[in-house]
Amino acid sequence: MSQHATVALKRTGAKVNRATCADTVYNAIKAGYRLLDGAGDYGLRRAIADGIVKREDLWNTFHARDHYVDPAHRYPPEWWGDDKKVTSPRFPCRRLGPMEELVDLGLAKNIGVSNCQGSILQDILRYSRYEPAVNQVELHPYLTQEPLIKLCKTLGIAITAYSSLGPKATIASKHSKTTAQVLLRWSVQQGLAVIPKSNNHDRLVQNLDVDQFTLGEDEIKAISSLNINLRLNDPAEIDPRMAIFA
Numbered sequence: 001m002s003q004h005a006t007v008a009l010k011r012t013g014a015k016v017n018r019a020t021c022a023d024t025v026y027n028a029i030k031a032g033y034r035l036l037d038g039a040g041d042y043g044l045r046r047a048i049a050d051g052i053v054k055r056e057d058l059w060n061t062f063h064a065r066d067h068y069v070d071p072a073h074r075y076p077p078e079w080w081g082d083d084k085k086v087t088s089p090r091f092p093c094r095r096l097g098p099m100e101e102l103v104d105l106g107l108a109k110n111i112g113v114s115n116c117q118g119s120i121l122q123d124i125l126r127y128s129r130y131e132p133a134v135n136q137v138e139l140h141p142y143l144t145q146e147p148l149i150k151l152c153k154t155l156g157i158a159i160t161a162y163s164s165l166g167p168k169a170t171i172a173s174k175h176s177k178t179t180a181q182v183l184l185r186w187s188v189q190q191g192l193a194v195i196p197k198s199n200n201h202d203r204l205v206q207n208l209d210v211d212q213f214t215l216g217e218d219e220i221k222a223i224s225s226l227n228i229n230l231r232l233n234d235p236a237e238i239d240p241r242m243a244i245f246a
């Protein structure tokens with residue numbers, strides 16, 4: 001059972017089905033997943049109560065103070081408020097602020113950040129009391145981000161790759177694996193964590209099974225050479241003021 005496996009959930013339609021969500025989280029934990037991205041507490045209580053896992057063995061990335069939106073009110077929280085408007089937050093990126101208070105209180109063990117390129121990471125390290133443990137960024141063969149991987153390794157900050165399943169690779173049949181498994185292995189073999197999203201149990205199990213084969217150096221290079229610096233997630237498409245990758 002891997003301690004580094006991950007699961008991520010997203011709504012399947014306009015409305016998320018709470019029971020389906022809870023079952024998916026519960027079954028994912030049962031299958032060996034330990035890192036939950038954006039999953040709230042659905043399914044967690046049941047998995048802990050049934051003795052499948054202890055709370056301290058789980059990572060969860062669903063937390064905030066000012067920006068917290070009760071899932072009963074709206075899920076996913078989306079980028080806009082009840083007035084359907086996007087408001088630029090008056091919160092400095094260089095300070096981890098309320099998250100540091102959670103560490104002080106013993107409510108959080110580590111702090112993670114997301115979508116931080118080099119200059120922001122440097123500022124966070126200058127101004128925050130705790131160093132971020134992980135940086136969650138879009139990373140796949142079409143956006144390989146080698147300089148950022150190098151910087152984070154130098155700074156001792158782990159990287160979690162998201163949108164791992166965006167592009168397709170052709171090396172899969174040689175290893176009798178699926179394209180998704182090759183894409184995940186390509187990330188894992190570079191020392192990155194992954195958070196593949198799936199609401200399908202068979203695919204969740206499949207995505208966990210990426211430890212039993214190794215890609216050759218030439219295969220890693222061949223996949224990396226697909227890089228075209230393509231971002232599949234750019235908040236600027238929602239509101240031009242949010243062009244954080246400009």
Ligand SMILES: NC(=O)c1ccc[n+]([C@@H]2O[C@H](COP(=O)([O-])OP(=O)(O)OC[C@H]3O[C@@H](n4cnc5c(N)ncnc54)[C@H](OP(=O)(O)O)[C@@H]3O)[C@@H](O)[C@H]2O)c1
Nearest residue numbers: 008037114162163164165166180196197198199200203233
């Ligand atoms: N920090 C950020 O700014 C940011 C931005 C974007 C996403 N994220 C997070 O990253 C995580 C990943 O989400 P993502 O949107 O990037 O999706 P993804 O992991 O790239 O997955 C994309 C799609 O692949 C399908 N899939 C999963 N396993 C598969 C398999 N073995 N074979 C074929 N298809 C498969 C899934 O559909 P099925 O459900 O039908 O299996 C899913 O809709 C989520 O937790 C998300 O919240 C973070």
